[in-house]
Structure formats: C-alpha cells, structure tokens
Amino acid sequence: MVTALPALLSRDAGANMVRLRTLILVRWMAIAGQIAAILVASQVYGLLLPLGLCALAVGFSVLANLLLVGLYPENRRLSEAEAFLTLLFDLAQLAFLLVLTGGLTNPFAILLLAPVTISASMLRLRSTLLLGALAILSVSVAMVWYLPLRFADGTELVIPRLFAFGFWLSIVIGILFLGLYSRRVATEMRHMSEALLATQMALAREQKLTDLAGVVAAAAHELGTPLATIKLVSAELIDELDAQPELQEDARLIREQADRCRDILRDMGRAGKDDLHLRQAPLSAVLREAAEPHLARGKQVDFAFVPIMDGDEAQPTILRRPEIIHGLRNLVQNAVDFARSTVWVEGEWTSRRIVVRITDDGEGFPPSVIGRIGDPFVRARRSEPEAEKRPGYEGMGLGLFIAKTLLERSGAELSFANGTDPFLPPEDRPDRCGAVVEAVWDAADLVPPPSSGGLGENTRFES
Numbered sequence: 001m002v003t004a005l006p007a008l009l010s011r012d013a014g015a016n017m018v019r020l021r022t023l024i025l026v027r028w029m030a031i032a033g034q035i036a037a038i039l040v041a042s043q044v045y046g047l048l049l050p051l052g053l054c055a056l057a058v059g060f061s062v063l064a065n066l067l068l069v070g071l072y073p074e075n076r077r078l079s080e081a082e083a084f085l086t087l088l089f090d091l092a093q094l095a096f097l098l099v100l101t102g103g104l105t106n107p108f109a110i111l112l113l114a115p116v117t118i119s120a121s122m123l124r125l126r127s128t129l130l131l132g133a134l135a136i137l138s139v140s141v142a143m144v145w146y147l148p149l150r151f152a153d154g155t156e157l158v159i160p161r162l163f164a165f166g167f168w169l170s171i172v173i174g175i176l177f178l179g180l181y182s183r184r185v186a187t188e189m190r191h192m193s194e195a196l197l198a199t200q201m202a203l204a205r206e207q208k209l210t211d212l213a214g215v216v217a218a219a220a221h222e223l224g225t226p227l228a229t230i231k232l233v234s235a236e237l238i239d240e241l242d243a244q245p246e247l248q249e250d251a252r253l254i255r256e257q258a259d260r261c262r263d264i265l266r267d268m269g270r271a272g273k274d275d276l277h278l279r280q281a282p283l284s285a286v287l288r289e290a291a292e293p294h295l296a297r298g299k300q301v302d303f304a305f306v307p308i309m310d311g312d313e314a315q316p317t318i319l320r321r322p323e324i325i326h327g328l329r330n331l332v333q334n335a336v337d338f339a340r341s342t343v344w345v346e347g348e349w350t351s352r353r354i355v356v357r358i359t360d361d362g363e364g365f366p367p368s369v370i371g372r373i374g375d376p377f378v379r380a381r382r383s384e385p386e387a388e389k390r391p392g393y394e395g396m397g398l399g400l401f402i403a404k405t406l407l408e409r410s411g412a413e414l415s416f417a418n419g420t421d422p423f424l425p426p427e428d429r430p431d432r433c434g435a436v437v438e439a440v441w442d443a444a445d446l447v448p449p450p451s452s453g454g455l456g457e458n459t460r461f462e463s
Contacts, residue, residue, distance in 0.1 A: 103146025411445030
C-alpha cells in the first residue's frame, strides 16, 4: 500500500492547484498599480509617455479579466496549460509596458519576477523553465530596444551602461534564484502535504481494521454458546438416529457446519480479541503483534525484553494504540526487507521510559541519506542486487516517514543509525551490522494509569 501511494498522490501534482479567481484578483491589483504608476509618472513628474499605447496595454489586461469573469465561474481551477497561458499573458503585457516606458531605466522592471515566482510555486518544472527563459528574453529585449523616458523639456533619462547591465544582471539572477527557491519550498510543502495525507490514510486503515476485527471478535464471542448448543444437540441426534441413516447424515452435516463456523469465527476473531478486548497488553505482546506479518518472510526475527536497571524487572503493560502498532510494523518491515538473515527486536524499560530498538544485519542506511531519513519522498538510486532483493520497493522513504510520524504522535523520539561502519569489509563486521532504529517513550505516554486497568464487562449487541 505504501509504495503505491506516491504515484497516486503525485499523479496530478502541479495541475488544478490554483483558482482562476486568485489570478484574476492578482491581475486587478497589477492593473491598479500600472494605472497609478502611469498617472504619477505623467502628471506628477511630467514624464512624456506614449499614453495611448500604455492605455492599450493596460486595456488588454482589463479586457482579459472581464472575459475570464464572464466566461468562467470564479471557483474554476486552472489546468496546467491554462495557468501557464495566463502567466505568459501577464509576462508579455508587462514586458510590452516596459518597452514603452524606458526599458531597464524603469524601476518597475523588477516585477518581471512575479510570473516566474508564481509559476515555480504551482506549475511543473517544464512550464517554469519555459516561462523563466521567456522572462530573461523579455528583460534582455527591454535593455536594448525601448522608448526612452523623456521629461517635459524634452531631455531623456539616461543611465550609465554599467548600471543598466547591473540592473539586467540582478533581474536575471533574481529570476533564477527566486524561481529555484520558490519551487524548492513549494515542492517540499506539497510532498509534506501528500505524505501527511498518506499517513492519515494508513492510520485510518489501521483503525478500521482494528474496529472491524473487534466486531468480529465480539460476534465470535456471542455466537460461541449457540454454536456449542447446536453441536451438542446434533451429536445427540446422531446417536438417536441409528435406525434412520438419511436423517443421521443430516445431523452429521449440521455438526460439521457448526464446527466450520466455530473455526472461521476463531480465525477471524483472534486479532480482534487482541485489538478490542485488550485495550492494553505487555510490551512483548505489542511488539510481537507488530512484527507478526513479517515473521514468515524467510528472515529470522529474534525478540528480547529486558529491564535497563535492576529493580524494574516487571515488564510494563502499555496501551495498544493503532498508530504505535502500525508505526512499529513499518519499521520491522523495513528491517526484514533489507536484512541478510536476522532482525533483532528489543524492548527495554525503566520506571520512567520505554525503549524499542530494531536492528538488522543488512547493509545499513546509505551514508548519503542517513541525515534525511524520515523525510518523505527521499529517492536513492538502487543497485541491481538491492532491486532484486526488494523489487516492489520504490525508494521513496514514505514508509519510514509514516512510521516516524505515527510514532512521534504517540510521544516517541526516534533515532536512526548504523550498527557499524558500512565501509568495513564483511569479515570485520559484527552480527548486528545493519540499520538501527530506536524509539524512546516516556513511560507516562504508553503506560495506562492504574485506574484504567481491567477489561470491563461484556455488553450485548442490540439490533
């Protein structure tokens, strides 16, 4: 399930991310600013501007906004192509205004950064690169071909060539830097949002399985007595119907089907009794349950449960919360996937803290990504032997992210390390040479208060 989530969540990343109304409002703000700048420049500072052409440029933006408002609903979300064309129109309109109003002698040339920054935040890399290249082309054209700014006495506003080049260079660097920075931040936010959604889906699935198993367990408990009665009565009928073989065969069939119902309910209800009827369990039971799906995958899983200090021999009874079980299960799965032959699951405790440590004898975490373990969508190139060992693994880091997030929600502090130097030759490595994941809880976060002990009284289901 985990390895399939990234493709599902990222399939339409970058598309339909912004409403049309948002870009319309931004354009109205730009139009208001352009009109104000033109009026102040011409009326207050007495600059001679081609007002007709400037009005035409601003009028195109006004007309475009009016058409969009009239043709589409305000809550329409733009596709990738529609958003790109909208930003391209804004870039072209702004570049045309700059050519009419002094080129790079106009300080408002810095606004060419806006469309590229918006594109980097919400569009795909290809669209952003194309828009950035067009923005650089536009500012380059505006540096060479433009209508100079003239004062009322006819003199031109002239700036040194070095200053013009420096202004051009600063805008180009700004396009590159802000584009890269905005895209990096937006991508991380999008990945984090998608990963948190995957975490919520995993936790919801675990909770549903827990609830469903509990219902099955309760049904098995309630149906146990009627099935036992059916079996007893059918056995008596078998003994009494020796002279009537046909009826005796029917009685045997009834007993066999009662046994079958009992076995089915017992198998279905085993996990449910653990999950619902026992809200709390010993630390060893919780760890064994978390590792249970991976015990028969060809790797040896050894368990050890010891107190850290003398005087704390009694194993703690902890809450059996779905997020803890699912998080630990993901960690055990990761260890089993990459172990050569053995995984060690250890539980340690004192009166104040509980420690769970999962170690394997594999290659360990790659040194290049060990500092980023727990981040979602961490990609790492896999070697051929690794790909053969785990063909379905996508290397996204999403499973560890889910485990880390769920366990930290329960109060755990997680650390990731390697059991030994990964560059040592195999003959010099200890048995526990692979990855080491340690989760540490305050005992108060896991151990239920004494008043909550006991299972309570069974209640009858009412139809």
